[in-house]
Amino acid sequence: EKLTSRNDLSNLTLLKLKEFISLRNLLKDSLAWCPNCIRNWKNDKKVIYYPLIWLLKPVKICKEHNRFLIDRCHVCNRTVDILRRQMIPGYCPNCCSILSKGDETNRFNQAEMNWEIFVYENMEELLTLNPNQIDAKRFKRTFINELNFINEEYFNNSVASFSRYLNTPKSTLRYWLNAINFPSIENVLQV
Numbered sequence: 588e589k590l591t592s593r594n595d596l597s598n599l600t601l602l603k604l605k606e607f608i609s610l611r612n613l614l615k616d617s618l619a620w621c622p623n624c625i626r627n628w629k630n631d632k633k634v635i636y637y638p639l640i641w642l643l644k645p646v647k648i649c650k651e652h653n654r655f656l657i658d659r660c661h662v663c664n665r666t667v668d669i670l671r672r673q674m675i676p677g678y679c680p681n682c683c684s685i686l687s688k689g690d691e692t693n694r695f696n697q698a699e700m701n702w703e704i705f706v707y708e709n710m711e712e713l714l715t716l717n718p719n720q721i722d723a724k725r726f727k728r729t730f731i732n733e734l735n736f737i738n739e740e741y742f743n744n745s746v747a748s749f750s751r752y753l754n755t756p757k758s759t760l761r762y763w764l765n766a767i768n769f770p771s772i773e774n775v776l777q778v
Contacts, residue, residue, distance in 0.1 A: 606723035621649030
């Protein structure tokens with residue numbers, strides 16, 4: 588911010604949400620992209636970039652093009668580092684191929700796509716939150732209360748049944764129910 592004379596650069600990060608969500612399993616290990624977006628930006632002579640939402644681990648689709656993101660170069664079949672020296676956005680840093688090509692078949696069933704759209708829209712909303720308008724402690728306390736309510740109401744207070752339903756270890760679920768740990772964003776979306 589000193590170098591740019593801007594005081595809003597933190598809005599380009601997830602730093603403002605650190606009190607609301609667990610950082611565990613939040614970001615992908617490598618880049619994922621929509622070849623259609625890259626192709627359109629290139630053809631329209633627009634700036635090619637990787638939206639922050641594509642870096643979030645739960646996000647697997649491009650909602651605009653109703654397709655899954657790609658995470659391997661179509662030429663060298665290697666993953667692309669999120670940040671690498673001398674990287675050119677829209678090009679594979681391993682083989683220099685343009686990332687606007689890829690699997691066009693994109694097979695999915697509608698139920699799967701509906702889930703991915705739900706995830707995308709919730710993550711998009713999360714990115715637009717103004718943390719100054721939300722009490723983080725109250726948010727977490729409300730979530731834990733709701734989690735306990737679900738366990739009591741739908742699983743007869745059986746941690747074993749609830750954990751099987753969520754496909755989560757019982758010990759992990761107990762930590763959540765007792766507010767010892769807070770679930771990852773993927774777990775929050777599942778709940």
